Amino acid sequence: MEENRWFLSLIQNEFRTGKIDFDSTMKLLENLQMPFDFVHVKHVFKKIVDKRKAHVINIEDFRAIYRTIVHRPEFNELFRAYSQNSKILADIELIEFLRREQYETESCETTALEIILKYEPIEEVRKRRQMSFEGFIRYLSSEDCSIFKNDHKTVYQDMNHSLCDYFISSSHNTYLISDQLIGPSDLWGYSSALLKGCRCLEIDCWDGSNNEPIVYHGHTLTSKILFRSVIQVIDKYAFMASDYPVVLSLENHCSLKQQEVMAQHLENILGDKLLSSTIGDTVVTQLPSPE
Structure with a gap:
């Protein structure tokens, strides 16, 4: 009951007009102080609004999004295994969890209290030195x-070797967001890959109508998107997650005429971001480094 009151009090003010858009959804999730993956939330949000044929969601839609992020079944199983009433973890139950699952062997009582004070969002539960399911999932997701x-969350390797000396985070059929035969091609595939830090994207290019190259999985029923639009998305998202180079793997099936159009789009849209000449010495003996 306390958990429901806490959750509703946080979100009802945001829904005073009845519905919210994607930006407001993101802000509300941040206010709830739950770690989440931007791309995953965007994907779930898109599925809901596409179904409703609108660009906003209601309060029940938001609760569904929230549950897909935090209410993982394995978290629920763990919580129920240690909570006698499946609603609250008493401090002694949390201590037992820490000993058996987290292998905490020293100062468990102190550690349990610190965890409750740090992660339990419901004040009444926190005062009783207990932990709700909301607090439990905040702890497990922390x-x-x-x-x-932690020290591997930033670049810690030597990045001054030749580019070919590294494993490069690569994406295959980047434009596909479903199956490879009849599924949709979508620009979201490119923004999603780049936001995850991907540094090599595949673009399958074919002749399109009106002398505009298209991208799709050739000789299949997958939908088609404009090559120009793909490059515009790459230009926008290429360096949001990483400053290191992005390799465009062009599987080129276009005629010479439309290859010229491709080259124009690459130059006009990417501008100075596009590497079109060698770096430094005119005589190149190896690929440049990521730096």
């Missing part, structure tokens, strides 16, 4: 439970 090394 940096304290991450197995990823």
